[in-house]
Amino acid sequence: MGEGRVNRPTEAPDLLIRLEELVPMPTREELVARAETLYRDLELSAVQEWKARAPGRKAIGHMPVYVPREIVHAAGMLPVGVMGGGDQVEIIRGDAYFQSYICQIPRSTLELGLSGRLDALDGMLFPAICDVIRNLSGMWQLLFAGRYAFYVDLPQSGDLRLSADFYERELRRLAAELGALSGHPVADDALRHSIALYDENGAAVRELDLFRSKEPAKAPAHEAYLIMRAANLLPVDEHTQLVRDYLRAARASERPPLDQSRVVVTGAFCEQPPLELLRTLERAGCYIVADDFLLGTRAIDGPVGANGADPFSALARAYVERGVCTASRYDPARRKGQWLIDTVRARQAEGVVFCAPSFCDPALLEQPMLVAALDRDGIPHTAFKYSENLGQFQVIREQAGTFADTIRLWGPEASA
């Protein structure tokens, strides 16, 4: 589905080699600038351009946290991540639909829809992550009647086999509907191909994730975030290339490490923090070595691996068996917080920053359990809330700075 980049023709390998020698590779700054342009592209002009390149193309939006983008791709359509309006949209109409005690992302998403900014989308997917996004799916049906909407009911049974069977049926139902919408029924081979492309993307994303954990000075969190977030708008193969290009450029960059504290940030899996918040944390003395931003890009631990298998079954089993832990999923394993402790250890983090959106039920209900788990293991932590349109960062900067200083100067015991 995706198109090769201008300087990377896909049909002539010899020419590709020669061109690579001739055309300078994009610099890190250029790559980040491109990603930031996409981040600010709330009009979805990138999607409009993609659709304009061939007649009949369709694009399907989806809310966080996770949807099976492979199915959308296999139906010949572009999956487009819709993460609200961030700090770039003035909410006029959206506020009229939500009370003050409901989080920000549904109101800014409605604002985008009602103001026509999502007109490039031919449908929307709403994953089962919380009551607000669930009810938003019904609001969408009413406010955008005639446009396709699908509620992806993710499995929550404590039994993996039952969950996988349920989810496989759900995937087949989605595939049938998307196939009918696009006019390209989802064939098994097409889905295997899509899964392979997303597996490749997942591998690149994980490589970036690990690299920035090892060398956070060379790949700061706010840059890595922008590169990852470009997955919302780019065709999967283009995004994979962007990640690889950024990795190459970041590895080659010369940025000396600073005396910063290594922290894991958690709680931001749905409504995304403003970019300035990430910069603030970094300026306050934190290296973010792991996080749950944009969790849909790495919601499954490892490749799905559908070669030779039934691709629907493979996708369902991968999500059920290897889907990453997050607050919106029931945790049948009775190891609440163990994934967080494991992440802290694996990334050699010195502390955890709980960074959840205001009024986010899953994250805020989960937090006391994670705090208890960290306390048992003597891992320092601090907590604050944000909304995607937050504009004042001074308090957070002071709090994060104090936290980073404390664990850097006196070690975990001082903050625990």
Add this chain to the structure above:
Amino acid sequence: MTDPQASIAHSTPTDARPAVQKDESMVRQKEMLAAHFARLAAAPVSGEKVVYTFVPGNLTELLLSFGVVPNLPEINALQSGMRRLSGDFIAEAEKAGHSEDVCTYVKCDLGMMRKGNVGPTGNPIPPPDLLLLSYTGCFTFLKWFELLREEYGCPVAMLHVPYQSDGVITSDMRAYVVRQLKEQVIPALERLTGRPYDEDALAHRLALSAAAEEDLVAVLESARSRPSPIDAYFGGVYYLGPIFSAFRGTEDGLAYYRCLRSEVEARAARREGPITPEGAVAKERYRLIVEGPPNWTSFREFWKMFSDEGAVVVASTYSKVGGLYDTGFRHDPGRPLESLADYCLGCYTNLSLPARIGLLERYVRDYGADGFLINSVKSCNSFSAGQLLILRELERRTGLAGGFIESDLVDPRYFSAANIKNRLESYFQMVDQKRRHGASREEARP
């Protein structure tokens, strides 16, 4: 939900308010609940197993067929709210690190637990032997029982109920729930009790449920009469106490609804309005539909704001969170597990927004309502998210006046009496104006 009048009276013994008029059904319900809480408290001695579960999608008949005692944390929380205990419990939970942003039922329950787990009737609530996480229409339930699991370390049986996003129950959805019942829930109950699953015992209880449901629907539908002999919101939560809690599928439950139905039918025959804690509503001036749960911390005050104006709620959606019987569903002893699955799938908060609006529109029409009102509670996104669209859409479809007030379930900090009263008074004026406008249009018609 359970004997509101008695609860308030109990909490304010020196109050000079008029004595509550008590029908036989009220006395009966009070006795049933007292006996239930006493049985619950005695469980550690009697050896009966205690299973915590939730109201929407509860599997009471199945639990009772295994001889276990259900405990419903939401009921405890709302009872604590009515007895003015919830504020302290919530503060206790927030002190322990729970966010001010999240569901106050959860915090009330956790705070109660931290303060010794003494229930609303003063009896201790024993720890659970099993958490039955029947997961219907509310994601917070999932987190709530994860929190309790951390505290109690007991087994959990999970039942994931798919969402009716397209407004229908498909055979796949039903089969998935039935399979979970067979492969997860029933084996967990067998392990807990050492008793095998007894489908005949379950069917017997489902037959009792169906008969009680028939009487309950007759009670709810009595509100079509003018004047309505019941208040289907404030009074409704009282009527629903037994069927939402531990008494569905019991002889006591059946007897209660028989009794209630005869009382209500007698009131209807005498053309009497509903009984409130302040006495019977003398003149029905406004017939309303209400969407959303009530506030429990100032329940009586809240109700009085309506009854003083002659406003009677003739249908409500909150009274459907524990089952949507007035659309025809009945538990079916002929297909026990399938019927339990349909019950879980059909609860009100498991309906899509378009289906909820459709139901409300039907209530407006069927009950001859003068208007509809939304009580939006801060604690419950399952209800609240989308209610402003419901308001707009219903106004558009019915042409009636819609009102919107905000409060909370059991957090007393979010009940602003003066503000709500002001809004209600403005709302009633709006209904009057619409009526006058409608009447003058009628007169002007050739």
